Amino acid sequence: MAMAARQIVLAARPKGKPQLTDFRLEETAIPTPAAEQVLLEVQYLSLDPYMRGRMDDRKSYAKPLQVGDVMVGETVAKVTASKHPRYAEGDLVLAHTGWRTHALSEGAGLSKVDPALAPVSTRLGVLGMPGFTAYGGMRVIGKPKPGETVVVAAASGPVGSLVGQLAKIAGARAVGIAGGAEKCAFVKNGLGFDAAINHRGADFPAQLAAACPNGIDVYFENVGGAIWQAVLPLLNKFARVPVSGLIAQYNGPPPGDGTDRLPATMREILSRSLTVRGFINYDFAAEHYADFLREVGAGIADGSIRYREDIVEGLEKAPEAFIGMLDGRNFGKVIVRVGI
Amino acid sequence: MAMAARQIVLAARPKGKPQLTDFRLEETAIPTPAAEQVLLEVQYLSLDPYMRGRMDDRKSYAKPLQVGDVMVGETVAKVTASKHPRYAEGDLVLAHTGWRTHALSEGAGLSKVDPALAPVSTRLGVLGMPGFTAYGGMRVIGKPKPGETVVVAAASGPVGSLVGQLAKIAGARAVGIAGGAEKCAFVKNGLGFDAAINHRGADFPAQLAAACPNGIDVYFENVGGAIWQAVLPLLNKFARVPVSGLIAQYNGPPPGDGTDRLPATMREILSRSLTVRGFINYDFAAEHYADFLREVGAGIADGSIRYREDIVEGLEKAPEAFIGMLDGRNFGKVIVRVGI
Numbered sequence: 001m002a003m004a005a006r007q008i009v010l011a012a013r014p015k016g017k018p019q020l021t022d023f024r025l026e027e028t029a030i031p032t033p034a035a036e037q038v039l040l041e042v043q044y045l046s047l048d049p050y051m052r053g054r055m056d057d058r059k060s061y062a063k064p065l066q067v068g069d070v071m072v073g074e075t076v077a078k079v080t081a082s083k084h085p086r087y088a089e090g091d092l093v094l095a096h097t098g099w100r101t102h103a104l105s106e107g108a109g110l111s112k113v114d115p116a117l118a119p120v121s122t123r124l125g126v127l128g129m130p131g132f133t134a135y136g137g138m139r140v141i142g143k144p145k146p147g148e149t150v151v152v153a154a155a156s157g158p159v160g161s162l163v164g165q166l167a168k169i170a171g172a173r174a175v176g177i178a179g180g181a182e183k184c185a186f187v188k189n190g191l192g193f194d195a196a197i198n199h200r201g202a203d204f205p206a207q208l209a210a211a212c213p214n215g216i217d218v219y220f221e222n223v224g225g226a227i228w229q230a231v232l233p234l235l236n237k238f239a240r241v242p243v244s245g246l247i248a249q250y251n252g253p254p255p256g257d258g259t260d261r262l263p264a265t266m267r268e269i270l271s272r273s274l275t276v277r278g279f280i281n282y283d284f285a286a287e288h289y290a291d292f293l294r295e296v297g298a299g300i301a302d303g304s305i306r307y308r309e310d311i312v313e314g315l316e317k318a319p320e321a322f323i324g325m326l327d328g329r330n331f332g333k334v335i336v337r338v339g340i
Numbered sequence: 341m342a343m344a345a346r347q348i349v350l351a352a353r354p355k356g357k358p359q360l361t362d363f364r365l366e367e368t369a370i371p372t373p374a375a376e377q378v379l380l381e382v383q384y385l386s387l388d389p390y391m392r393g394r395m396d397d398r399k400s401y402a403k404p405l406q407v408g409d410v411m412v413g414e415t416v417a418k419v420t421a422s423k424h425p426r427y428a429e430g431d432l433v434l435a436h437t438g439w440r441t442h443a444l445s446e447g448a449g450l451s452k453v454d455p456a457l458a459p460v461s462t463r464l465g466v467l468g469m470p471g472f473t474a475y476g477g478m479r480v481i482g483k484p485k486p487g488e489t490v491v492v493a494a495a496s497g498p499v500g501s502l503v504g505q506l507a508k509i510a511g512a513r514a515v516g517i518a519g520g521a522e523k524c525a526f527v528k529n530g531l532g533f534d535a536a537i538n539h540r541g542a543d544f545p546a547q548l549a550a551a552c553p554n555g556i557d558v559y560f561e562n563v564g565g566a567i568w569q570a571v572l573p574l575l576n577k578f579a580r581v582p583v584s585g586l587i588a589q590y591n592g593p594p595p596g597d598g599t600d601r602l603p604a605t606m607r608e609i610l611s612r613s614l615t616v617r618g619f620i621n622y623d624f625a626a627e628h629y630a631d632f633l634r635e636v637g638a639g640i641a642d643g644s645i646r647y648r649e650d651i652v653e654g655l656e657k658a659p660e661a662f663i664g665m666l667d668g669r670n671f672g673k674v675i676v677r678v679g680i
Contacts, residue, residue, distance in 0.1 A: 053611075224606055238623075243610050249603045261602040263589045266564055269618040270583050271393075276616045278609040283578075 005030045007100035017251045023319040038084045040077035040103045045336040046124035052250040071099040118300045125333035126307035130158035135292040136284035137242035138166045146171030148217035153177040155187045158333035163220045164193045175211045179328045205230040224248045243278040308332030345370045347410045347440035357591045363659040378424045380417035380443045385676040386464035387662045392590040411439040458640045465673035466647035470498035475632040476624035477582035478506045486511030488557035493517040495527045498673035503560045504533045515551045519668045545570040564588045583618040648672030
């Protein structure tokens with residue numbers, strides 16, 4: 001073999017923020033497909049906040065990784081050898097290979113990708129799981145009406161950017177929260193939100209309130225923590241809160257000041273008839289995924305739906321990019337171009 | 341006048357638990373109705389946990405009382421003099437007179453009560469606002485399915501007792517939480533719940549878990565605090581949590597131990613796709629109140645829906661009874677027989 005396969009495994013469970021030493025790059029032989037198998041060569045690896053949860057030994061909607069396991073993740077891969085009747089050499093597929101350059105598959109969980117529909121990397125972002133998280137959460141839970149106000153954090157990211165654009169399509173006001181002036185400029189000017197607020201500003205709660213003069217009807221929650229505290233007083237009667245992520249607490253609960261914030265949140269849920277509903281994108285896939293592909297695919301094709309990717313070169317850069325994403329240092333959907 | 345009218349006003353805003361000195365009994369003249377007015381003589385006054393919220397100077401779904409205002413409350417009253425075309429002497433009505441023996445009304449907010457339908461006191465309990473709170477929350481949010489498990493606290497009270505009976509009618513398992521052996525016996529044997537757990541037991545969380553071997557699909561939240569902490573780990577994927585009250589925190593947030601419990605609750609909302617939705621009974625009145633009166637009225641008439649009332653004699657006993665109710669010392673729906 002001129003070039004070995006590579007993979008990144010969980011070397012140690014992180015304590016709080018993941019460190020580079022929690023990951024380990026391993027070389028292995030490139031495997032050979034047996035009957036009914038294909039060999040996949042990964043082109044793009046998606047990095048997503050949910051992966052942080054899998055690194056902990058805690059029951060959630062999916063089983064935790066064990067130390068030594070290859071990090072999980074969705075990828076776009078090319079079939080480079082096939083003994084499977086449904087796949088031919090050269091086919092592009094969406095796969096759950098994890099953080100690796102090569103993988104064998106018997107076809108379970110693979111789906112073919114049509115490169116004519118949209119750039120294939122978008123199937124990991126705006127036209128993939130993050131995009132469908134935005135679409136499903138807004139369609140089933142958020143349900144914005146014309147004239148309402150929709151707020152989303154991480155607004156330059158793959159979920160938030162589509163949440164705001166879907167709000168605009170529905171005739172609602174879209175207010176994005178992002179970290180720093182550059183991201184805010186992109187959210188407002190590049191994505192067409194009505195307002196963008198920098199959560200790093202000292203007067204962030206006041207700025208957010210000023211940007212929402214009629215209160216908030218939908219808050220798409222993917223962050224938690226201090227941003228939730230700023231949003232809570234602004235929520236209108238009957239506001240809806242789809243909860244798709246809580247990146248601010250994935251590295252452990254934020255440092256407490258001794259205040260139990262649950263009673264205040266429950267009080268507002270009661271007194272303003274709020275709906276707070278968690279979901280995982282595939283909760284809604286059976287009913288809404290086909291509509292998503294058609295509607296958002298068309299929006300990408302005609303340019304009416306915009307998105308931004310933050311491409312990282314080389315599998316070995318994945319741990320560093322992942323750690324940076326958890327700190328909000330990415331700018332757009334984080335995708336690793338794996339190559340070989 | 342042989343007998344003056346009496347009323348109870350908010351004498352001081354409570355700090356934490358209300359004290360008797362936060363109320364004041366006042367005598368006034370019995371008023372005389374002008375044109376288009378009726379004079380009401382109160383027969384029954386309902387005492388309900390929401391009244392605690394009105395005593396604080398805090399924005400909620402209704403305006404706070406001012407010090408010196410008559411305490412708010414729903415009543416069954418008799419029209420003893422009428423200059424209003426729609427009401428005749430002797431009519432019984434539901435009214436929002438507050439804690440008083442007599443009141444004038446121009447008819448707004450009055451509705452006639454048919455004493456043939458059910459004992460009129462039930463229109464303040466199982467067939468009134470508390471009953472409709474149970475009905476609306478279960479019908480719109482809880483939506484129990486056959487074989488699911490429904491849990492409710494304050495299960496011998498007017499909301500909880502109907503929640504469990506509606507769960508049974510829907511084919512679900514009903515588990516009630518109540519304070520003390522006597523209430524638990526009534527919940528299980530008198531109301532027909534499948535199980536009743538005493539929340540004052542030291543091993544309450546373990547007992548609750550044992551009573552819910554398949555987890556919890558609907559938790560009807562009217563208490564909050566420590567009971568929520570015991571329920572949270574038992575909630576199943578897609579569980580629904582109608583939030584109609586938080587009596588454990590009405591006297592102020594429970595004493596903290598420095599733990600912020602919000603992150604853990606949000607994490608479970610996310611990882612188990614929970615729906616937590618607050619409501620006030622009248623959110624659902626337009627759509628569901630007629631069905632409620634028909635269905636629950638029929639159940640009371642044929643004895644298939646059971647209820648318990650805790651009748652207190654005399655308006656002057658209302659403050660003491662109200663304070664006791666907030667501590668869970670009532671046994672059934674608290675109603676003051678006002679008389680004169």
